[in-house]
Amino acid sequence: MAIRVYSVMVENKEEAYRAVASVGADKSGCAWMAPKAVHRLVMLDGVQPRQANIMKQEMLGKGGEAAVARGVVDNSVPETRVLLMGTLKQYEAFLAKLKSQPFGLPALADRIRGVLDGQEGFTPYALDCRGRTIILGERTLVMGILNVTPDSFSDGSKFHDPGRALERARVMVEDGADIIDLGGESTRPGFAPVGVEEELDRIIPVLKRLVNEITVPVSIDTTKAEVARRALEEGAGIINDQWGLRGDPAMAGIAAKYGAPLVLMHNQKGTEYRDLLGDIAESLRESVGIAMAAGVAREKVIVDPGLGFGKNAAQNLETLRRLKELRCLGQPVLIGPSRKSTIGKVLNLPVEERVEGTAAAVAVGIANGANIVRVHDVKEMARVARMADAIMGRVNLDI
Structure with missing residues (x-):
């Protein structure tokens, strides 16, 4: 039988868990891999260049990405938007790192986590x-x-x-x-x-x-x-x-x-x-x-x-x-x-x-x-x- 190839869409960790489980992975494997299957974009507006530079460096270090304004690297802009791009697994490591950074980033990490948690939906x-x-x-x-x-x-x-x-x-x-x-x-x-x-x-x-x-x-x-x-x-x-x-x-x-x-x-x-x-x-x-x-x-x-x-x-x-x-x-x-x-x-x-x-x-x-x-x-x-x-x-x- 020919190998079939098709796409799978997931909205949250629960759907990702079911998708991983469908291939026959065990429960611990499903729990470990599901956050890697959910990709999130988070926009931040009004970020200072010194904050944006740290966030970009830390997100890249976790395998994700962060888009910032061109003038951030040389501080030629007063502020920027930051578009964070990564899987839930990458965000976990990224946010843990932000908690130890200066310039108000620990509090910002809490706000980012709140946005990510909200996107998972709520229990009835x-x-x-x-x-x-x-x-x-x-x-x-x-x-x-x-x-x-x-x-x-x-x-x-x-x-x-x-x-x-x-x-x-x-x-x-x-x-x-x-x-x-x-x-x-x-x-x-x-x-x-x-x-x-x-x-x-x-x-x-x-x-x-x-x-x-x-x-x-x-x-x-x-x-x-x-x-x-x-x-x-x-x-x-x-x-x-x-x-x-x-x-x-x-x-x-x-x-x-x-x-x-x-x-x-x-x-x-x-x-x-x-x-x-x-x-x-x-x-x-x-x-x-x-x-x-x-x-x-x-x-x-x-x-x-x-x-x-x-x-x-x-x-x-x-x-x-x-x-x-x-x-x-x-x-x-x-x-x-x-x-x-x-x-x-x-x-x-x-x-x-x-x-x-x-x-x-x-x-x-x-x-x-x-x-x-x-x-x-x-x-x-x-x-x-x-x-x-x-x-x-x-x-x-x-x-």
Whole structure:
């Protein structure tokens, strides 16, 4: 029989271990070789030449590589980016060496290790949403959007009445929603901000009925700490902050006080970036830090790259394409591509005809590591999620 030759792809140490084991290696050999099969790129920005020269020397000495700016060798540049390239085995030796170096490199080694650990993914776990539990990491969860605003870009004024809102939520749960995301202020382009009392007047009557009559957690989509506090008092289980704790400085403390999980979204004014995913990741890392400094447990934080917020259409597509890069944060990832204007621009379709475009974005997002998808069309997107999970091997199927 002719020898067959083909490629094998691995994403992390677990997959590498299985690949090595498939050739018949023993357990100790699998454990030794698996880190050699996983290659990682890590970018550092704002590195001093004296730090970069040491890192390049040490990475080369371990069999890896480090790309630096041309002027690093003679200190003719004030700072540089450094692109580290190596296997996990090479990083182990490299980081051990950095721990004994000067110029702040031991602390930098810890940050690099954190990025590498985050890229391995997280073990599925139960998240307590103040009395109701969801499991993160086993399969993709579906968050159903319930807007009780008169000016939502997709379903404005449809569910302002508490009775109609409750019926819509029930249908979404029956269709596969794991979380209901209740919002009382529009975020469409050019929206008119509303005050705390008006937002509360919209959401509280609906929330009171939801928490008593549906079985899944209710998330409150707000940027106002007082709205979040009142919603939590009424039984909401999650805070979804579209400004990633940058809009209201009291929000993190409210989440900590009530033990509420947080969805932290990247947002900014304007669309200027040095490096799109690098900037998003750093901003989200800072948001996670704000939450933890206030007393929120890391496992209660979910990050959202903010599709459609502070990004143009091309940047939204790039964010989905490079979504795997957010694994470096080590947090569950939520995406909200549903019916967004980017889909309309690509397909030249109005809001009500963007289901297929949303489905494509959801599927690609799941393939690239999304753990939760926030959508309007729950029945259709729950089916897309189940199929995508099956393709990605995230569910056990008896077929």
